[in-house]
Amino acid sequence: MKIETIAIQAGRNPSKEIGAVMPPIHLTSTFIRGNDNDYVYSRVGNPNRDALESCMTQLEGGADSIAFGSGMAAVASVFQSLGKGDHVILPDDTYFGVRHLVAAILRRWGLDHTMVDMADLDAVKAAVKPNTRLIWAETPSNPMLKITDIAAVADIAQNSGAMFGVDGTWATPLLQLCLSLGADYVVHSTTKYLGGHSDLLGGVVVAKEKEGFTEAIREMQSFGGAVPSGFDCWLLLRGIRTLPYRMRGHCENAKQVAQFFAEHPKVDTVYYPGLENHPGHDVAKRQMSDFGGMLSVQVKGGADAAAAFASGTDIFTQATSLGGVESLIEHRAPVEGEDTQTPWDLLRISVGLEHSDDLIADLAQALDKI
Ligand SMILES: Cc1ncc(COP(=O)(O)O)c(C=O)c1O
Numbered sequence: 475m476k477i478e479t480i481a482i483q484a485g486r487n488p489s490k491e492i493g494a495v496m497p498p499i500h501l502t503s504t505f506i507r508g509n510d511n512d513y514v515y516s517r518v519g520n521p522n523r524d525a526l527e528s529c530m531t532q533l534e535g536g537a538d539s540i541a542f543g544s545g546m547a548a549v550a551s552v553f554q555s556l557g558k559g560d561h562v563i564l565p566d567d568t569y570f571g572v573r574h575l576v577a578a579i580l581r582r583w584g585l586d587h588t589m590v591d592m593a594d595l596d597a598v599k600a601a602v603k604p605n606t607r608l609i610w611a612e613t614p615s616n617p618m619l620k621i622t623d624i625a626a627v628a629d630i631a632q633n634s635g636a637m638f639g640v641d642g643t644w645a646t647p648l649l650q651l652c653l654s655l656g657a658d659y660v661v662h663s664t665t666k667y668l669g670g671h672s673d674l675l676g677g678v679v680v681a682k683e684k685e686g687f688t689e690a691i692r693e694m695q696s697f698g699g700a701v702p703s704g705f706d707c708w709l710l711l712r713g714i715r716t717l718p719y720r721m722r723g724h725c726e727n728a729k730q731v732a733q734f735f736a737e738h739p740k741v742d743t744v745y746y747p748g749l750e751n752h753p754g755h756d757v758a759k760r761q762m763s764d765f766g767g768m769l770s771v772q773v774k775g776g777a778d779a780a781a782a783f784a785s786g787t788d789i790f791t792q793a794t795s796l797g798g799v800e801s802l803i804e805h806r807a808p809v810e811g812e813d814t815q816t817p818w819d820l821l822r823i824s825v826g827l828e829h830s831d832d833l834i835a836d837l838a839q840a841l842d843k844i
Pocket residue numbers: 544545546547549569571612616641643644663664665666675676677795
């Protein structure tokens with residue numbers, strides 16, 4: 475089945491009893507003993523969560539999916555399923571929340587880590603230790619849009635006996651199928667494109683195999699308890715129905731916005747993998763079906779100019795997050811804090827589905843003011 479069909483049909487299960495074409499929302503914490511589906515308690519299982527997980531498994535071509543209450547909860551479940559003394563390799567520009575989780579929090583729990591430039595495959599190989607259990611990639615990365623060669627890192631992981639997980643939030647399964655490229659796990663913050671409307675928080679881990687380490691992640695879901703509500707699962711599934719068509723619009727608009735920035739005299743650097751001069755362009759072209767709706771730019775004039783640009787837009791809302799139908803702009807470094815790796819003149823832009831002429835006119839007038 476093609477992805478457009480899966481996105482609409484998977485996990486729908488129209489009820490014969492009621493006849494509703496769309497599924498009901500099961501807002502219940504608990505279930506009567508002896509029910510036909512063996513549901514017991516919504517932290518352990520809920521029909522809306524099952525429907526969402528089934529849809530995600532089919533979208534990614536995986537064996538199992540485990541849904542969480544946020545993208546960070548999904549990422550954390552993978553790392554928390556490792557043991558004390560295990561070693562993980564992470565990208566040096568990973569999403570700052572993941573960096574903090576591993577470098578500050580899980581370090582206290584005895585998880586060892588090394589951060590490397592994932593585009594440098596020799597550096598990845600050199601970072602492998604006898605206790606390396608997981609290699610983690612994020613592609614495209616947040617907010618520098620670095621591209622990791624998924625198949626090449628999967629080879630390194632396999633040769634070193636480590637598992638390989640990819641945060642594919644920015645690409646979505648529409649643009650990049652990480653499991654078929656060799657990853658063991660793909661994680662999404664479903665808060666972003668999968669939800670698509672900036673009205674929920676969610677995360678999901680999709681696994682290549684149902685057994686083994688995946689069971690530990692499932693255990694983390696039940697006992698860690700960072701689960702999404704039935705309503706959020708329902709809302710997310712509703713968002714996923716239009717994902718393929720929304721992603722096409724995001725990609726088309728982002729291409730035009732990237733081209734506009736590339737030619738603008740007040741813009742120093744544009745980070746968009748669809749541009750031929752992007753260092754990851756060739757790999758992105760090979761492993762993605764299109765280049766996505768996210769881009770970052772460094773403007774001339776430093777942090778003050780960047781802040782003025784972000785405050786000067788009318789259609790682009792100055793806010794954190796990404797992947798909704800509405801366009802967002804964010805001066806990124808101040809959000810990440812003093813120890814940020816992000817340049818202080820960088821703006822992260824989530825190109826929405828408004829008309830590209832209006833988006834470009836808005837960016838042009840805001841740049842004129844700085
Ligand atoms: C690549 C990536 N991974 C994970 C997350 C965390 O997701 P959430 O905010 O849903 O916890 C984000 C959030 O921006 C992200 O961009």
